[in-house]
Amino acid sequence: xxxxxxxxxxxxxxxxxxxxxxxxxxxxxxxxxxxxxxxxxxxxxxxxxxxxxxxxxxxxxxxxxxxxxxxxxxxxxxxxxxxxxxxxxxxxxxxxxxxxxxxxxxxxxxxxxxxxxxxxxxxxxxxxxxxxxxxxxxxxxxxxxxxxxxxxxxxxxxxxxxxxxxxxxxxxxxxxxxxxxxxxxxxxxxxxxxxxxxxxxxxxxxxxxxxxxxxxxxxxxxxxxxxxxxxx
Numbered sequence: 001x002x003x004x005x006x007x008x009x010x011x012x013x014x015x016x017x018x019x020x021x022x023x024x025x026x027x028x029x030x031x032x033x034x035x036x037x038x039x040x041x042x043x044x045x046x047x048x049x050x051x052x053x054x055x056x057x058x059x060x061x062x063x064x065x066x067x068x069x070x071x072x073x074x075x076x077x078x079x080x081x082x083x084x085x086x087x088x089x090x091x092x093x094x095x096x097x098x099x100x101x102x103x104x105x106x107x108x109x110x111x112x113x114x115x116x117x118x119x120x121x122x123x124x125x126x127x128x129x130x131x132x133x134x135x136x137x138x139x140x141x142x143x144x145x146x147x148x149x150x151x152x153x154x155x156x157x158x159x160x161x162x163x164x165x166x167x168x169x170x171x172x173x174x175x176x177x178x179x180x181x182x183x184x185x186x187x188x189x190x191x192x193x194x195x196x197x198x199x200x201x202x203x204x205x206x207x208x209x210x211x212x213x214x215x216x217x218x219x220x221x222x223x224x225x226x227x228x229x230x231x232x
Contacts, residue, residue: 016196024215031219032155043164052228063129070133071141139195143207147214
C-alpha cells in the first residue's frame with residue numbers, strides 16, 4: 001500500500017493512524033512479530049542480547065522526555081497537555097525504575113548505563129525524536145510518539161500469553177500491555193487522528209515521513225540487538 005495522501009486513501013473508513021500504519025505494514029509487522037519479542041515472552045533472550053537492548057534503549061529516555069515536553073508545549077488543548085504530563089511522570093518513574101533494577105540484576109556497569117557507545121539505530125532514533133521536538137508542531141511530535149507507544153502496545157498485547165518467570169522479561173511486557181497504557185495509546189492515536197488530517201499538505205507529508213522512519217527504526221533496532229556490543 002502506497003497512497004499519496006490521506007485524502008486520496010482508497011479505504012475512506014481508515015483513521016489517520018490506521019492509514020499511516022498501513023503505509024508501513026511490512027516494517028510494522030516485522031517489528032511487532034520479531035524474534036526478540038518471541039524470546040522475550042518465552043524468557044529465553046540471551047543475557048548479552050538483553051543487556052544490549054536495554055543499554056541502548058535507555059539512551060532514548062532523555063530525548064523521549066524532551067519530545068513529550070515539546071508535545072506539551074505545542075499542544076492545542078490544555079487537556080492534552082495534562083494527559084501528556086501525566087505520561088511523562090510515568091516514564092520518569094516506573095519505567096526508569098525498571099531499567100535501573102534490570103541493570104543491577106544484569107550487573108551493568110554505571111559507565112554503560114550513562115555513556116555507552118551508541119549504535120547507528122540508537123543515534124538515528126535520537127535524531128528523529130530531536131527533529132520532531134524541534135519542529136514545535138504538535139502533530140509532528142505525535143507522529144513519532146504514536147509509533148513509539150502504539151507499536152510497543154501491539155507487540156506486548158498477546159492475548160492469553162503466559163508471562164515469563166523473570167522480572168527482567170515479564171515487567172518489560174507488563175509495562176506495555178496494562179490497561180492504563182492501552183488507554184493512553186488509544187488517546188494518543190485519537191489526538192493524531194484529530195490533528196493529522198487538519199495539517200496542510202507539506203506538514204502531512206512530513207508527518208507521514210516521520211511515522212515511516214520511526215517504524216523502520218523500530219524494526220532496525222530489534223534487528224541490531226542480535227549483534228550486541230560488549231559491556232564488560
